[in-house]
Amino acid sequence: MLAEGHGFGLAVFPLGAAIIATVFGALLLRRFAARRRPYEGVWAVALFMYAVASAAAFLGVANGWSTAEFRLYWLFGAILNVPYLFAGEVYLLGKRKAVGHAFLALLLVGSALATWLVADASLDVKPLAGSLPLGKEVFAHDKVPYHLAQYYSLPAYFLLLFGLVWSAWQMKGKRALRARTAGTFGIAVGATIVAIGSGIGAAYHVVPLFFVSLAAGVAVMFWGFLVASGARRGRVVRGRTSIPSP
Numbered sequence: 001m002l003a004e005g006h007g008f009g010l011a012v013f014p015l016g017a018a019i020i021a022t023v024f025g026a027l028l029l030r031r032f033a034a035r036r037r038p039y040e041g042v043w044a045v046a047l048f049m050y051a052v053a054s055a056a057a058f059l060g061v062a063n064g065w066s067t068a069e070f071r072l073y074w075l076f077g078a079i080l081n082v083p084y085l086f087a088g089e090v091y092l093l094g095k096r097k098a099v100g101h102a103f104l105a106l107l108l109v110g111s112a113l114a115t116w117l118v119a120d121a122s123l124d125v126k127p128l129a130g131s132l133p134l135g136k137e138v139f140a141h142d143k144v145p146y147h148l149a150q151y152y153s154l155p156a157y158f159l160l161l162f163g164l165v166w167s168a169w170q171m172k173g174k175r176a177l178r179a180r181t182a183g184t185f186g187i188a189v190g191a192t193i194v195a196i197g198s199g200i201g202a203a204y205h206v207v208p209l210f211f212v213s214l215a216a217g218v219a220v221m222f223w224g225f226l227v228a229s230g231a232r233r234g235r236v237v238r239g240r241t242s243i244p245s246p
Contacts, residue, residue: 018054039091046084053077186224193217
């Protein structure tokens with residue numbers, strides 16, 4: 001270990017995020033196995049990435065960050081997670097699966113590149129002594145992995161948010177789809193909580209805000225998914241997606 005732990009009181013939030021994301025991902029994977037809907041399979045991958053990144057953050061906060069934990073956290077949390085969420089949305093809202101297949105193929109190539117760059121990057125281990133190491137400091141000697149988070153995640157987040165809001169707008173005023181509309185907005189709000197909370201937390205080094213937003217955001221997204229899919233009422237809506245396409 002490169003540093004001492006920072007207490008379970010803070011580490012409990014990324015642990016909670018990892019647990020919620022794992023349950024969420026398992027539910028999506030089960031639905032994908034039953035229905036073979038590509039967006040559910042891709043979203044399951046995204047949620048398992050979220051779980052791995054959050055688990056790495058939990059270990060880093062609880063016991064002190066290692067280089068391996070930071071690389072996992074950065075690759076699956078900061079770089080790849082949001083693009084895979086958006087890839088699922090491309091499948092969901094696109095009229096042709098070929099578009100989703102093409103985007104996913106491109107993303108897989110980008111994922112391989114990002115994995116190689118993060119694994120091969122030279123790290124400055126001094127910032128790992130803190131409870132929340134910043135990418136710009138850890139990758140001070142090799143800025144490429146730090147900038148990958150901006151190049152991959154920022155455009156994907158805004159496109160993801162636009163797609164969610166647009167989907168909800170298409171359902172506006174339709175009483176039968178009221179629950180799905182609320183659920184869709186819930187997913188958008190959850191994604192925004194993670195984006196804003198972690199962004200502000202990292203920028204101003206408000207460590208509790210950063211880690212609380214990880215757990216709160218994925219919990220709200222999970223709630224939105226359950227509402228949108230009808231699972232909160234104990235039923236499965238046949239032939240409908242969790243965020244229905246227009």
